[in-house]
Amino acid sequence: MSSEELRQGMALEGQCGRVLNVLDYGAIGDGSTDCLAAVQQAAADLRPGDTLYFPPGRYLSSGFRPGVMEHHVEISTPHVTITGPGTLVQFMFYVHGEAEAAAGLLEAGAPAQDDRLVSREPHGLQPGDYVQLLSQINCYSPDAGDWQLGSRAPVTNQQFYVRFTEMQRVAEVPTPRIAIFNSKVLYPGYRGHLEGVVEPMPDVASAEFRKMNFLEGVTFRNLTFENLVTRSFRTIIARACHRLTIESCHFEAAGQPGFHLRATDCLELRVHSSTSVRRTVGGKGASWNSFIVGGGCQDVTFVDNRLTGEWQAIDFTGDLLPSDVGYIDQKTAWSTVQHVAVRDNKFFNCNNATTTHPGVTHFVFSDNEVVGGWTGVRVRSLYNRISNNTIDTxxxxxxxxxxxxxxxxxxxxxxxxxxxxxxxxxxxxxxxxxxxxxxxxxxxxxxxxxxxxxxxxxxxxxxxxxxxxxxxxxxxxxxxxxxxxxxxxxxxxxxxxxxxxxxxxxxxxxxxxxxxxxxxxxxxxxxxxxxxxxxxxxxxxxxxxxxxxxxxxxxxxxxxxxxxxxxxxxxxxxxxxxxxxxxxxxxxxxxxxxxxxxxxxxxxxxxxxx
The missing domain is CATH 2.160.20 (Pectate Lyase C-like)
Structure with missing residues (x-):
């Protein structure tokens, strides 16, 4: 498909914006020319509504170090589509918005109503703003409680800390210290019920909030991603994104460990109708996870995907540490992942098709087919529904x-x-x-x-x-x-x-x-x-x-x-x-x-x- 054909197709779908063809920026799809600088320049020129287009061909990147910003293609423009049918070899995309510094939410023990934030100081929020609420209610307590997520390590006796996070959108601001949310109910910790809590998280007396400046509406579609030589590779790193979509993409990783997607603090994350091929069974280690969804993510769906030969195909974990680019000051560690659905997928010879960890709540695994491998679904979360699956392991x-x-x-x-x-x-x-x-x-x-x-x-x-x-x-x-x-x-x-x-x-x-x-x-x-x-x-x-x-x-x-x-x-x-x-x-x-x-x-x- 040419750039003009793509533009005409976008017009039929009611989309607007320019089509930026990477060939116009000097990229060469011969599989041997380094195209990183050309694609970085094209991505920097994106405006809302634009499409970054990779024509047929193989585009090679020299950006092999996941933690170095210069080795990524940065996507920080909202409402853009990155599409193919090109094949991207060793390309890493860093897709991100911003999270403002956390502020105090409640005085210790002070009650809050079910649908509103009451802050100690003026919060500066406006209707339509997104807020991430952070609570430390999940520390160890004698009775554990309905939301107990932390424990002590048997050998070291150290406390595991888990932050409970929830995304809210502000509907009204009646006073400078009160924000009312859109038809949502806060979880119990925000009411200040701290009785019996032992050893609260450092520097968190009760709960905090921070404003999320989400990157909205980024879509990856009809692309092939290959990682054939680099270990610990991340294809897409996502942070503070809203409505991030991966659709009809193919991921090929051969025998190399790493992640197709590594996401934190994202709202409405979608991975649909995509395929992944990793390797023959035999490797081991957390770095074999294909898609890892970490702390602060909410409303996540994996639908109609086909994944073959993974160690852990999909991993939902509240303890994703802030070790990647741009995470150092975001305080993302030990956060929860909420409202997750894995439906209508096919897993072939994946040693663990899907795994959840402490810090994950409201997990649905339904209508999937799991054939081969060791375990169909490994569950360590709260509020789970596992239904109507065919699991042959x-x-x-x-x-x-x-x-x-x-x-x-x-x-x-x-x-x-x-x-x-x-x-x-x-x-x-x-x-x-x-x-x-x-x-x-x-x-x-x-x-x-x-x-x-x-x-x-x-x-x-x-x-x-x-x-x-x-x-x-x-x-x-x-x-x-x-x-x-x-x-x-x-x-x-x-x-x-x-x-x-x-x-x-x-x-x-x-x-x-x-x-x-x-x-x-x-x-x-x-x-x-x-x-x-x-x-x-x-x-x-x-x-x-x-x-x-x-x-x-x-x-x-x-x-x-x-x-x-x-x-x-x-x-x-x-x-x-x-x-x-x-x-x-x-x-x-x-x-x-x-x-x-x-x-x-x-x-x-x-x-x-x-």
């Missing part, structure tokens, strides 16, 4: 950590894919915190696993549809894993799932689990379809269907008499259906009710009778 479908809360896993097809290189068991939904994630009063709450299909090879050792367990911290000096934590209800509900060739496993120090109305068939390498380990209590099992006699229906471990704590004994074993064998005799300390049939046998009544 080698080790785990959904991996949960101890930070997870308010999560639903529904309507998914989770299958084990045999591996030619990695042995070991497969788990459909795995909750197992690492040593660094085990923390006081932070057991998962309100996690529902419902209406999923689990399928594993019959007889694969130790595999499970659902596996729940806690682990002791690694350090003996780590004192937060208390008896109170061990007694806390985990509140997992596992119901109405179809389980073939594997088990539901409830491991040590998990209590408050409901396993109801599931169907089991096809045998299991664990020897029992529902396998309850030692030191487990407050568990209810009702109305499950066992279709064959290939394995024991329910096996229950002993409650340790040497334990220095007591579990809630409200364990219930209700009527089961289909099989004749049941092993639930674990002694009177277990607290099981007798079966509705009055015997130790499973009822042969059909589940439909319920």
């Amino acid at each position: 080698e080790r785990a479908g959904v991996a949960l950590s101890s930070f997870v809360s308010h999560t639903s896993i529904t309507g998914n097809s989770l299958r084990h894919r045999p591996s030619t290189s990695k042995g070991g068991p497969w788990v459909g939904v795995h909750y197992v915190p690492t040593g660094s994630e085990t923390m006081a009063d932070n057991a998962p709450r309100q996690v529902v696993v419902r209406s999923n299909e689990f399928h594993c090879l019959d007889g694969l050792p130790n595999s499970a549809a659902v596996n729940l367990e806690h682990r002791e911290p690694r350090s003996q000096d780590f004192r937060l894993f208390t008896a109170g934590v061990r007694r806390r209800r985990s509140n997992f509900t596992i119901e109405q799932n179809s389980v073939q060739g594997c088990s539901v496993v409830i491991g040590p120090w998990i209590n408050g689990i409901r396993v109801n109305r599931n169907s089991f068939e096809g045998g299991t390498g664990r020897g029992a379809y529902i396998d309850i380990g030692p030191d487990v209590a407050a568990t209810s099992l009702y109305h499950n269907m066992f279709y064959d006699g290939e394995a024991t229906a329910i096996r229950v471990g002993e409650l340790s008499t040497a334990a220095a704590y007591q579990y809630d004994p409200e364990t219930r074993l209700g009527e089961q259906f289909g099989m004749e064998r049941l092993n639930a005799d674990a002694g009177p300390t277990r607290g099981f009710e007798t079966l509705d049939s009055g015997s130790s046998q499973v009822s042969s009544s059909p589940i439909a009778s319920e």
Whole structure:
């Protein structure tokens, strides 16, 4: 497509502005001429509404150092489009707005109303301004609370600090110290509820705000980006952008680590209909993430993309440190990422298709196809919905950590894919915190696993549809894993799932689990379809269907008499259906009710009778 054809197409779409052809600035698309200076000059000439156009060809950049401004193409003009069909080799784009210095929001303990900012000093804001609110409510507290995101490291006992951030737009300014937002509700921390907070963040008495001067409306479209030789490469670095869109682009990275996109403090970030090809499985390390969305980002969508051969294809992390160009004075570290949606994407042979970390809230992973690799989605965030995905992996479908809360896993097809290189068991939904994630009063709450299909090879050792367990911290000096934590209800509900060739496993120090109305068939390498380990209590099992006699229906471990704590004994074993064998005799300390049939046998009544 020529520049004139592109201009005509823009006119048909109602767009205005000039088309700046990089060839007119001296770029040569022969794949060997250094075009960095020419493209930098073209980008510097952009005005709002313009298009920067790369005709067919391969355009090479010598800008191989991610942290050096002279090696980037700077995009600081709003409402521009960078488009192809050219191929950009080793080009790095720095797309940025500005964030003003943070100012005090509230006096310590002073209340704020749900929809307004009340500042100590005149704020200088006007209607239409964007504000980023920063709160330190997520420090460790004895009760953890609904928004607890930080913890202590088991080995060093150091505090992890997480800033909670939220973007707001000002609707009214009734007084110089009050700003009312557009139909939004502030999160609890802004009301000054600091009771019980231990060790607040340095220099943050309650909460702060800063004005965001966003770069608006930048779009990358129909381009191919290649990184074939440079390690730690970033194709697009984005900061303080509003409506940044990556559409119908292709990223090719061969065997080199680095990032296609690295974003912080961005609002309405879109990655749509794009493809990425990294390398064959075998590399390792955080730098293998293709798209990393960090602190301060809000309203992020990845839709209809195809990603192949990534270590972590998409990574959402609240702890993206300000280590890139332009970040030094922005105080971005340890911020949250809110309202994230990953929908209708295809992941092939990605060891981790998508990962969330502490500091991420309101995460949706739905209608995706994940084939190959180790894990479909690894979740460490709050308020998650994982639904209607097809996940066919080698080790785990959904991996949960101890930070997870308010999560639903529904309507998914989770299958084990045999591996030619990695042995070991497969788990459909795995909750197992690492040593660094085990923390006081932070057991998962309100996690529902419902209406999923689990399928594993019959007889694969130790595999499970659902596996729940806690682990002791690694350090003996780590004192937060208390008896109170061990007694806390985990509140997992596992119901109405179809389980073939594997088990539901409830491991040590998990209590408050409901396993109801599931169907089991096809045998299991664990020897029992529902396998309850030692030191487990407050568990209810009702109305499950066992279709064959290939394995024991329910096996229950002993409650340790040497334990220095007591579990809630409200364990219930209700009527089961289909099989004749049941092993639930674990002694009177277990607290099981007798079966509705009055015997130790499973009822042969059909589940439909319920």
